[in-house]
Amino acid sequence: MTAAAYYFQDEMRFGTRTELGRRWMACGARPSGEQIIGYEYGYLSVALNPRTGELFALILPDMRVESFQAFVNEFIVFVGEKTFVRLITDGAAAHRSTRLKIRGEIRIEHLPPYSPELNPVERLFKELRKELKNRVFESLQAVEEAVVKAVEPFLRDGSRVKKLTFYGWLYTTPT
Secondary structure: OOOOEEEEEEEEEEEOOOOOOOOOOOOOOOOOOOOOOOOOEEEEEEEEEOOOOEEEEEEEOOOOHHHHHHHHHHHHHHHOOOOOEEEEEOOOHHHHOOOOOOOOOEEEEEOOOOOHHHOOHHHHHHHHHHHHOOOOOOOHHHHHHHHHHHHHHHHHOHHHHHHHHOOHHHHHOOO
8 A cells, every 4th residue: 555645735825916025124214016906806716736746726716615526526637546545625615515526536624613834835825825915916917927937936946835835833744
């Protein structure tokens, strides 16, 4: 029997609403910047293996069960049905739905409630948000393009993913 491959999964919401970040300014000066108030948004759904640096990402329109099912279906194609995989997710309703149809050698497990610090994907999202803050996007398509551009270096170089996400406590986890 081959060892299981562990992938952590989470979603990051992105949209046309500008996320403001900190800036260095002279003492007493207020930072200025463009801002757009918008309500168009999407989700970047990611599964990654911190041990190997493998990364799978998909842009989804929402967090409904149907969207998560589409993510799982594409993820199974990515890892291949021959591999025994544990997909570790948070407790979102779509991740716990009994309507999910899982095929192949994949099992979905859940992190404890209110524990994002246990999910290595959050560290990747922190880096991606740095690329998106203090920017104005006129349309959802423009934001999606920026998200894809921010994710591409991590897709190309698994060592960057590994460096960011392979926490010390993961060293005791079987392969």
